Amino acid sequence: MGAEVPEHLLGDFHEYLLLPSNQTSNSICGKIYVIGGPEDRETLSVSVKLFDRSTDERLIPIVLGRNPVACNLHSAVPVNDDRILVLKSDSPSYDSLWFLEVDTPFVREQKKVLGTEVVAWSKVVIEGDDALKPIVISGPSGVGKGTLISKLMKEFPSTFGFSVSHTTRKPREKEKNGVHYHFTERSQMEKDIREGKFLESASVHGNLYGTSIEAVEAVTDSGKRCILDIDVQGARSVRSSSLDAIFIFICPPSFEELEKRLRARGTESEEQVQKRLRNARAELEQGKFPGLFDHLLVNDDLETCYTDLKKILSLDGTSDDTLELSAKGIRVPESHSVSARDQKVIIQCGGDEGLARTIYEVDVSSLVGGAPGRTRGPKYKCIS
Numbered sequence: 001m002g003a004e005v006p007e008h009l010l011g012d013f014h015e016y017l018l019l020p021s022n023q024t025s026n027s028i029c030g031k032i033y034v035i036g037g038p039e040d041r042e043t044l045s046v047s048v049k050l051f052d053r054s055t056d057e058r059l060i061p062i063v064l065g066r067n068p069v070a071c072n073l074h075s076a077v078p079v080n081d082d083r084i085l086v087l088k089s090d091s092p093s094y095d096s097l098w099f100l101e102v103d104t105p106f107v108r109e110q111k112k113v114l115g116t117e118v119v120a121w122s123k124v125v126i127e128g129d130d131a132l133k134p135i136v137i138s139g140p141s142g143v144g145k146g147t148l149i150s151k152l153m154k155e156f157p158s159t160f161g162f163s164v165s166h167t168t169r170k171p172r173e174k175e176k177n178g179v180h181y182h183f184t185e186r187s188q189m190e191k192d193i194r195e196g197k198f199l200e201s202a203s204v205h206g207n208l209y210g211t212s213i214e215a216v217e218a219v220t221d222s223g224k225r226c227i228l229d230i231d232v233q234g235a236r237s238v239r240s241s242s243l244d245a246i247f248i249f250i251c252p253p254s255f256e257e258l259e260k261r262l263r264a265r266g267t268e269s270e271e272q273v274q275k276r277l278r279n280a281r282a283e284l285e286q287g288k289f290p291g292l293f294d295h296l297l298v299n300d301d302l303e304t305c306y307t308d309l310k311k312i313l314s315l316d317g318t319s320d321d322t323l324e325l326s327a328k329g330i331r332v333p334e335s336h337s338v339s340a341r342d343q344k345v346i347i348q349c350g351g352d353e354g355l356a357r358t359i360y361e362v363d364v365s366s367l368v369g370g371a372p373g374r375t376r377g378p379k380y381k382c383i384s
């Protein structure tokens with residue numbers, strides 16, 4: 001059972017179905033989802049109401065995900081029987097397309113947990129190829145890989161997700177299982193490697209490390225861009241795998257500085273420090289191997305190196321919220337129409353009173369991620 005519509009809204013409900021300019025009514029599997037309404041001006045976000053035809057019930061569902069900011073005009077079209085594509089007019093292209101999920105696996109699960117009607121928003125991200133590519137970061141122990149990755153994840157929390165590796169090394173004091181690594185027994189990890197569960201694995205400083213296929217998929221499924229912190233052997237394996245990534249190698253300003261950082265971190269025994277420093281020389285040589293890494297960065301001053309990293313990833317001058325500015329997108333004018341058939345959405349923009357007309361075809365057949373994160377995967381082309 002869903003939540004009851006508050007008394008003060010009941011009287012207005014039929015009026016909502018008359019579809020004023022900032023409201024649409026969308027029918028999926030016997031339920032009508034009314035998106036938008038006069039109250040949006042007060043809440044500043046797009047509202048959702050639900051009308052169940054079979055029971056004649058009017059409901060206010062629980063709305064999960066980050067709500068789109070209210071707009072003066074939108075259109076909407078049901079897609080794939082489980083979500084509604086909402087097109088916000090005259091919004092920036094990175095903010096124009098949203099999905100209201102009404103019967104996706106995430107929503108179904110939440111309905112079970114919450115015992116009521118649930119819908120969930122997910123912003124649609126239409127991107128160029130490079131913007132989706134995972135990022136592989138390599139470099140010797142103590143060079144600052146973890147520090148740079150943490151800064152990136154902190155500044156762009158909804159853009160990047162960390163691929164949590166498996167390792168047989170023991171956890172450090174502040175490391176959490178499942179967050180920094182999946183800490184595992186050697187015999188179990190060897191078995192999983194044999195069973196093909198790993199994209200790559202390597203023996204590093206005397207322990208096994210590996211990226212499971214699931215670790216990368218978990219990030220991609222959440223609609224985020226995957227960051228891998230792996231050694232040079234791992235980078236080489238990924239290079240020859242099907243994963244199309246951007247490879248970045250981080251160098252220290254000097255070997256002495258690397259040693260200083262590693263000791264100052266204070267997480268390794270003297271024996272481990274010696275082993276890591278010995279391995280660092282070989283890693284620094286391999287890092288320069290032609291064709292393996294796309295970019296080399298020297299981590300001398302942290303802020304300078306971080307700025308350079310953001311430049312490589314075309315992130316300088318952007319924020320987590322506006323990141324799609326650099327991505328492709330569709331700017332939907334007030335005058336437009338939308339229809340959907342066979343996993344293709346046709347958006348006709350303009351064309352009134354002699355104005356230029358553009359028709360887009362959006363392919364929604366392979367969607368990645370979704371609520372409560374972003375939805376990636378739709379591709380579009382201009383067909384007229």
Ligand SMILES: Nc1nc2c(ncn2[C@@H]2O[C@H](COP(=O)(O)OP(=O)(O)O)[C@@H](O)[C@H]2O)c(=O)[nH]1
Nearest residue numbers: 141142165201202204209210211229230231234
């Ligand atoms: N090949 C591979 N290397 C990994 C993986 N996870 C971590 N590493 C690398 O293993 C090395 C040791 O990592 P760690 O024990 O966390 O020490 P740190 O580099 O000093 O922070 C580093 O070079 C990591 O990049 C993985 O999944 N695969």
Ligand SMILES: Nc1ncnc2c1ncn2[C@@H]1O[C@H](COP(=O)(O)OP(=O)(O)O)[C@@H](O)[C@H]1O
Nearest residue numbers: 141142143144145146147261265299300301302
């Ligand atoms: N540019 C830098 N200048 C000085 N210290 C740094 C710099 N970058 C990182 N560090 C410090 O060096 C140590 C090692 O960094 P860390 O990110 O753990 O390296 P890695 O993940 O490559 O092993 C940490 O104590 C970190 O705070």
